Amino acid sequence: MSGHAEIDEVWPRDGRLRLVGRLHGPPPGHAARGALGRLRTRTAEAREWSVQFVLREDRGRPWRLRYPARLDGARFDVTLPVADLAPEALRLPARWDVWLADGSARLRAGRFLDGVTGKKEIMVFPGQSVSRTDTAVLVRPYYTVKDNLSVEVRPKR
Amino acid sequence: MKIRYLLLHAYGMGGTIRTVFTQANALAAAGHDVRVVSVVRRADKPYFTLDPRVRLTALDDRRAGAGRVPPRPGRGAGRLRARRAARLAARPPRWVPPGESGYGAFDRGLERKLVSYLAQLTDGVLVTTRPALNLLSARFATGGVVRVAQEHMNLGVHQDDVRAAIARWYPRVEAISVLTHRDQDDYRVAAPGARVERIPNAVHSLKQKPSTCAGRIAVAAGRLRPQKGFDLLIPAFAEVAGEFPDWQLRIYGEGDRRKQLRKLIEKHHLYNQVFLMGKTDQLDEELSKASFYVLSSRAEGLPMVMIEAMAHAVPVVSFDCPTGPADVLTHGTDGLLVPPGDVGGLAGAMRRLMADEALRARMGDAALATVQGYAPEVIGRRWSELFEELLAGRRGR
Numbered sequence A: 001m002s003g004h005a006e007i008d009e010v011w012p013r014d015g016r017l018r019l020v021g022r023l024h025g026p027p028p029g030h031a032a033r034g035a036l037g038r039l040r041t042r043t044a045e046a047r048e049w050s051v052q053f054v055l056r057e058d059r060g061r062p063w064r065l066r067y068p069a070r071l072d073g074a075r076f077d078v079t080l081p082v083a084d085l086a087p088e089a090l091r092l093p094a095r096w097d098v099w100l101a102d103g104s105a106r107l108r109a110g111r112f113l114d115g116v117t118g119k120k121e122i123m124v125f126p127g128q129s130v131s132r133t134d135t136a137v138l139v140r141p142y143y144t145v146k147d148n149l150s151v152e153v154r155p156k157r
Numbered sequence B: 001m002k003i004r005y006l007l008l009h010a011y012g013m014g015g016t017i018r019t020v021f022t023q024a025n026a027l028a029a030a031g032h033d034v035r036v037v038s039v040v041r042r043a044d045k046p047y048f049t050l051d052p053r054v055r056l057t058a059l060d061d062r063r064a065g066a067g068r069v070p071p072r073p074g075r076g077a078g079r080l081r082a083r084r085a086a087r088l089a090a091r092p093p094r095w096v097p098p099g100e101s102g103y104g105a106f107d108r109g110l111e112r113k114l115v116s117y118l119a120q121l122t123d124g125v126l127v128t129t130r131p132a133l134n135l136l137s138a139r140f141a142t143g144g145v146v147r148v149a150q151e152h153m154n155l156g157v158h159q160d161d162v163r164a165a166i167a168r169w170y171p172r173v174e175a176i177s178v179l180t181h182r183d184q185d186d187y188r189v190a191a192p193g194a195r196v197e198r199i200p201n202a203v204h205s206l207k208q209k210p211s212t213c214a215g216r217i218a219v220a221a222g223r224l225r226p227q228k229g230f231d232l233l234i235p236a237f238a239e240v241a242g243e244f245p246d247w248q249l250r251i252y253g254e255g256d257r258r259k260q261l262r263k264l265i266e267k268h269h270l271y272n273q274v275f276l277m278g279k280t281d282q283l284d285e286e287l288s289k290a291s292f293y294v295l296s297s298r299a300e301g302l303p304m305v306m307i308e309a310m311a312h313a314v315p316v317v318s319f320d321c322p323t324g325p326a327d328v329l330t331h332g333t334d335g336l337l338v339p340p341g342d343v344g345g346l347a348g349a350m351r352r353l354m355a356d357e358a359l360r361a362r363m364g365d366a367a368l369a370t371v372q373g374y375a376p377e378v379i380g381r382r383w384s385e386l387f388e389e390l391l392a393g394r395r396g397r
Helices: A034-046 B015-029 B076-090 B108-119 B131-140 B160-172 B181-190 B230-241 B258-267 B283-287 B304-310 B343-354 B357-374 B376-396
Strands: A004-013 A016-024 A050-055 A064-068 A075-081 A094-101 A106-110 A128-131 A136-143 A149-155 B002-007 B033-041 B055-061 B125-128 B146-150 B175-178 B196-198 B217-221 B248-252 B274-278 B292-295 B316-319 B335-338
Touching: A004 A094, A004 A136, A016 A094, A016 A106, A050 A075, A064 A075, B002 B015, B002 B131, B015 B033, B015 B376, B033 B108, B055 B108, B076 B108, B108 B131, B125 B131, B125 B376, B131 B146, B131 B160, B146 B376, B160 B181, B175 B181, B175 B376, B181 B196, B217 B230, B217 B283, B230 B248, B230 B258, B230 B274, B230 B343, B248 B283, B258 B274, B283 B304, B292 B304, B292 B343, B304 B316, B304 B357, B316 B343, B335 B343, B343 B357, B357 B376
Parallel strands: A004 A106, B002 B033, B002 B125, B033 B055, B125 B146, B146 B175, B175 B196, B217 B248, B217 B292, B248 B274, B292 B316, B316 B335
Antiparallel strands: A004 A016, A016 A075, A050 A064, A050 A094, A094 A106, A094 A149, A128 A136, A136 A149
16 A cells, blocks of 8 residues: 555644644655665654645646644644635635655645545534635635545635 | 234334334244335335335335326216315325324325224234324224334424324223333323333344444434534533543434534534534444444433444443433443533543543443343334233233
């Protein structure tokens, strides 16, 4: 099985978005087999991991936001201002996919290990309002139909 | 022994249908001649499983096209009969009280069909399963059949006109059966002179996968309606959520209060711990993952999902609401009973179980011992004993 970043907690509150989780399984290209694999696994901690928000349907202009995620063992705990996800230039509606990445490996963030299917309708998070000059927008993390974590940004009704 | 169960719609998916099928299956397995008669039929196959030895028939087949070929629009008697049937179908029932929640399912034509069915029964036992059918049985099944009127709802939920009809007619049947002690008392007062028996519903099976009670999952289930008190459960869970951040509360069921409950979850910032799971067809599997079950209802009949949970060796935290939980649970043994509506008390009881895995395991084992009395065979035996006694009484007369 290829690895992923298992999300344990999502905290959309007080103008921030906090993500807590852990790396799960061998990241691609880091098979934990043999002495070299173990060495790589050990060094995974030392490498610079970050949480990345990658704009989906970016119309050929790749857009990504990076936040350093210092690992504690396999665990990460990252907080960012939610307004970062709704910059003025962002065309609405927009979706950011959440990844964990170091220089070479990139792991999709999601929630797969709890045996709950259909999270999109079950594990639902509140949106937070962000003011832009033109309009107020709502930034809301959500699980996709594949139980991956994404964030939607849309005009506030 | 010949036993007939009369259901308004045996092809549906309600709790009454499920428990009646469990009874019918247990009695058929014990060698009795069991039939289920559905007043109307709107589906090809029943939703719940019926033992092949149980014969299922319907008085009025209302499937699209099925058996409702209108008589040829010719002349004479055929046309008159068709006109008369249409006229009767358009008229309201005469004997079913408008306050009966199933009133809308009846019309005068259907009622007449039902009355002539009841009037020709002369032997065996007839079990009716809701007030409309109980009242018609009391009035019209007078040809010698032994009548048992089942009440699956507590008396308190019935409208005044239904209660008046109960007082007038229920004493005529051979026995009324209810689910709880409280109802037994209430129906004895409401229908003076009637014989009121208490036989609880059986669980559908006792061969369930037991929970280890080692996980960090609390389960609740029921329709998302005010009666189920999930609006009390969520604030109660909020009181302990911070202390036990790795615990989840999974609430199974659907209903029109989903939006309000979601708001409540957001207000208490419980979106990482409290989940509205929706409907599931794998409730058994989900119950086997639970470390305790919570019942936060404001009122209950006999809470069957709670008893199903206990069949998985899962302990219970419950409001001591009217009428059901205390009939089943012994406080401190197989669960914890909390004064009804006491949110802080509910939180405290959950905290006690969350903090103590050994206590959960011990109470879970006790819960499994308690539900042995709700095994289909045990409950089936209680029914056949009652029926035999009533039949013997009739012969002796």
